[in-house]
Amino acid sequence: MPEGHTIHRLAEDHLDRFGGRPVRVSSPQGKFSDSAALLDGRVLERVDAHGKHLFLGFGETPEGEGPGGNGGSGGSGEDLGWVHIHLGLFGKVAFGPAPAPPPTDTVRLRLASGTAYMDLRGPTTCALITAPEKGAIHDRLGPDPLRPADDGEKAWARISRSRTTVAALLMDQKVIAGVGNVYRAEVLFRHGIDPYRPGKDLTRPEWDAVWADLVALMREGVRNNRIDTVRPEHTPEAMNRPPRVDDHGGEVYVYRRAQMPCHLCATEIRTAPLAARNLFWCPTCQPPVN
DNA sequence: TCCTTATGTACAA
């Protein structure tokens, strides 16, 4: 269930559970075994998240535990680099309390401490990378609404010059990092923007509002660990309608609501494939501009 | 038990 909010939440959760302490690292499935062996027993020192990319930074071997010892300052503490994780479409992380149960054979990466464990399954990427390699990943990602230092300027520079549809641009991680198929559909609905409008036809005020909204929505997504996008006046309680029963849980306006009535105008929500994903929108609330 | 679908990306042609 990965859009950017999931990844930033995972970064926090990893730091809370494993930060500052040595961690047992293993790869029951085997595909990460060599790197896991290098990392086993190291301290998780820092975490980072950019868009849908998660980075776990492991430090030096704790005193007396490393092969080759010399556990003091600077000893074996060369920067081991970062574990780079991308969940892709199917990847999942499961946390649990110690003791960790026997892993299933799909667990790519297991972290375990005296109090907690984490199992990673099905990621598209789980690799040990160097700091420069991490830098290269940041360089090819656009600004992330969840990174405090980022703003929408670089994204606007690209969007305002592009004939590509705004729906495609919002999914392009080089343009803006962390937005996925749910936030894309929902933020366009919230601002009444036709997903097929070319980027260059967006106005500056429209983009500023979309960016600010993504910052707010995605922060709430990190907090609640799910995507909710309906305004208070459109919640099931406020509208006296049944809550959504769905595996992704959150309350939304259009995502996966094809052929159901729009919460605002009752028009049938439409869906169409766009760049190998399903787009959802309300043709009445998000009319073409011409 | 099989089929479909899914909040994603990279690479080939």
Added chain:
DNA sequence: TGTACCTAAGGAC
């Protein structure tokens, strides 16, 4: 544009 990759859940039989 198509295809490959990774996993699990839900629904149709």
